[in-house]
Amino acid sequence: MKTGLKLPNITFRTRVRDESVGGPNPFRWQDMTTDDYFAGKRVILFSLPGAFTPTCSTYQLPGFENGFEDFKAQGIDEIYCMSVNDSFVMNKWAEMQGIKNVKVIPDGSGEFTRRMGMLVQKDNLGFGLRSWRYAAVVNDGVIEAWFEEPGMCDNHGEDPYGESAPETLMAYLTEAKADAAA
Numbered sequence: 788m789k790t791g792l793k794l795p796n797i798t799f800r801t802r803v804r805d806e807s808v809g810g811p812n813p814f815r816w817q818d819m820t821t822d823d824y825f826a827g828k829r830v831i832l833f834s835l836p837g838a839f840t841p842t843c844s845t846y847q848l849p850g851f852e853n854g855f856e857d858f859k860a861q862g863i864d865e866i867y868c869m870s871v872n873d874s875f876v877m878n879k880w881a882e883m884q885g886i887k888n889v890k891v892i893p894d895g896s897g898e899f900t901r902r903m904g905m906l907v908q909k910d911n912l913g914f915g916l917r918s919w920r921y922a923a924v925v926n927d928g929v930i931e932a933w934f935e936e937p938g939m940c941d942n943h944g945e946d947p948y949g950e951s952a953p954e955t956l957m958a959y960l961t962e963a964k965a966d967a968a969a
Contacts (some may be wrong), residue, residue: 790930795902796821799892802874814878821899824892825928828864833922833951834894834905837914838872838880842948847920848884850953855888858953861960863924865890871897871906871917894918908941922951924959932959 802814824830833851835843851858851866858866866889870877873895881891900906900918909917919939924932934955936947949955 790933792930794821794825794925794928794930795899797894797899797902799824799899800874800895801893802878819892821928824865824867825925827927829862829924829926829931830865830867831858831863831922831956832867832869832892832925833920833956834869834900834903834918835920835951836870836909836917836946838870838876838891839883840946842946843870844880844884846948847952848886848889852884852886852889854953854957857957858960861957861964863960867892869894869899869918871895871900905935905939907939907943909943911942911944920946920948920951922956924956932956932963934959 797820799819801817801819803817804813805815806813808815831851833847835847837843848868851868855866868889869892871894874893877891877893894900897906897916905919905921906916907919909915920936922934923930934950936950938947
């Protein structure tokens with residue numbers, strides 16, 4: 788993907804809490820589209836290889852969560868975390884991480900990730916198809932800025948992290964805000 792391109796139009800299968808369902812598991816299915824998430828907003832989207840994985844759980848997701856107010860001050864409306872995991876896994880991971888501000892998007896079939904050109908094989912880790920790690924600033928569904936980890940390939944022996952880190956995106960947003968003010 789590149790700056791200036793529009794995100795692919797996808798329907799995501801999500802599970803949302805609905806107390807009217809009752810019982811011990813009050814959730815229902817709700818389809819959400821790319822437009823539902825991105826239209827009319829300036830957001831950060833970051834995608835990672837998998838929920839519950841070490842780098843994602845220790846640095847990337849908590850970093851965006853803890854920096855949420857600072858990102859809002861830079862003109863960001865929402866922060867979305869995406870992974871090629873189903874809604875059950877993404878919701879449980881967010882719950883286990885104590886996430887209140889970052890919203891998770893399940894790309895269970897990997898369709899969005901594939902159409903973004905970021906789907907890779909991680910069979911070497913027993914993961915199957917997953918997302919290469921990236922982040923983007925997205926303005927009304929169009930990529931404003933793109934941050935991709937180097938070395939994208941199938942069955943990569945390492946999990947590079949830095950280009951898509953919260954600190955990298957904050958540096959971009961701070962510089963862009965200063966440039967706009969100048």
